[in-house]
Amino acid sequence: MFILRHHLRRELFSIYHHKSQISYSTSTKSSSIDQSTTAIRTEFINYLINTLNFTTESAISSSSKVRRLTTTRYCDSVIHILKNNGFNDSQIKDIVAWIPRVLLYKPNETLEPKIRVFLNLGLTNLDLLRLIKRNPSLFELGLHSRIVPTIDYLRMLVGTDEKVIDIINRSRWLFSTSVALKFYAGNVMLLKSYGFSDEQIGKFVHRNAMHFAQPSKWLTSKLDWVECKMGVSRESNEFFRCFNAIASNSVVNMERKMEVYKRFGFNDTELSMLFKNQPHCFALSEDTIREKLRFYMDEVGYTSGYLVTCPSLFSLSLEKRVKPRNEVLKILKERMLLGSKSLITLVNYPELRFQDYLRGFEDEIPGLYETYVSRRR
Template sequence: MMYLRCHVGRELFSVCHFRSHVFYSTATKLSPVDEPTSAKRTEFVDYLINTLGFSKESAISSSSKVRRLNTTRNCDSAVRILKNCGFDNAQIKDIVAWVPKVLLYRANETLEPKIKVFLELGLSRPDLIGLLKRNPSLFELGLHSRIIPTIDYLRIVLGTDEKVVETINRSRWLFSTSVALKMFSDNVTLLQSYGFSNEQIGKFVHRNAMHFTQPPDWLTGKLNWIEGKVGVSRDSNEFFRCFHAIASSSITGMEKKMEVYKSFGFSDTELSSLFKNQPYCFALSEDTIRNKLSFFMNELGYTPSYLVTCPSLFSLSLEKRVKPRNKVLEILKERMLVESKSLITLVNYPELRFQDFLRRFEDKIPSLYETYISSMR
């Protein structure tokens, strides 16, 4: 039986019924149990040691994660289901160590159907273990009220199972609470209101999945800052690339970074151009920006207008790439062995190509390569 119903052909705007159903549904509950007796907990600890190979210490630790424990009758069935689903002994032990309650679920009615949904979707077994570690209550979610509708919704937004799997793996909190999933959906709706196409939204969500469980106000602030403050149009190809570069920074932090650039003479227009050409420039820390600008402008004499045309300089290590190669260039110019080569050209050479470049001067400067290597230390 296939548990996943594919709705790839639906439009994003047809998910209202899904949202009202899934975001407020209740999770599947375990059968009511009494407070654990010491005998049953001892029995559970012994099971972990004798059947799954836990040490006594790790068995006691894992057992303590189960608040109520009045039966161990499902343990053998749960282990059997896990093995039937392709998990080896080491993987089963890993799962139980993190989520010992998995041994207490009804194997055929709760555990097996939910495992199969994720495996049939395309999650690998290590992926599923990672998902369980991030969301220990995953198998307590309703299969038809939360898990399948969530996957179907992601299919609508993203278009392919492969992208759904990648998004699930990237989004830490997607299955953690119904609130997180509602935020995800609200953010998709927000992007629609900004006029982005379904294809653009799918690509944006796929690349930035980890940020989509943030409140919509957070996303609104970022989008408005990129367009209003820096002047990158939402219609430009660079818009989403710019978002990705600054997604982990606060607006206050971004303002402080802009002030650092301005203190070195960058105009608003030059900052906008720099941001479009190399958004990574604004992902750097304030100290890193200050150090790089100090070297480029105070020591090398570069101007803001020149740096805007050479944005790759900001993405390269100052100590391990730029300064060592600049030292080589200075030596070659002092010996009048190069005239046309510029620093921006040399720093963009891959390492092997740059070493080939150095070999041209072995006869005239035998120590050049050693000088270059030592300057990187």
């Protein structure tokens, strides 16, 4: 108990210490207020320890996150509501540790209605727990001014509650900023101005939920880069597939990646074809692009023109798939057993099919299968 009082006094000093000088009468009044506040804070800390099994240290730390602590009368009711809505003891402790002020919310007016909206939508308790952690002020948002309008707007865009749940789970900033919904609306209008249908926009929003709550200039720069720089028509089936591949990259990063390809001999036409055929090629990091190009062009001897026609090579792991199978190819080639097979054929075999293929050479090359498996580890 001495340790608790010691920590508490030190915490209260950091919270309530004023740098400015105050009058004697004000100091006397503040002293009275501080004593009352200290008692409530001690009660709150003890509640965390005795009811939720917090350690003394973690209880004091959580208490320090609540600057204005005037009552603990709602704590039991909050715990009761969380349990009634399916949260287990571990999840409740996790919520309180992350947002200790949740214990101070008015349970029936602030907490219960908002929890029910999300659970009735179809979020699981684990989904909601993650959402709360991403948005610590979630239960402080207006139910009818922010939460319900946001859900209704998303439902209108994407059509189903399942997709709304996907967007909520993948969009970090959706509820954390008051302008997120304005950004969504602005970006929807921008896509309409580009001539995209409501169905296309709904799919686009669903796929790019994490990025969509950003200013329209972000979206404009990406749309223009895909269409104007890479020559992908907005009317083509590839347009959104290409956009999705580079959504997480800045235009500056995309330009740098193009320069890496160009240093290996790709021209603008080949880059445009490669991007259309396999936009994932531009989602790779610069280092990964260099590594793949060095292997395919310097070691295997492929040209840029050939790689454009075999874009799947860029989506495969060099260490776990391509290089081990290339070693097998060399062995078969030396024994004149390869036939008409090429590297692109072998690397595109599913793993089980490739292993069956190797077992067919057990008589001619004993241990080939085991050699391959050992090199994949």
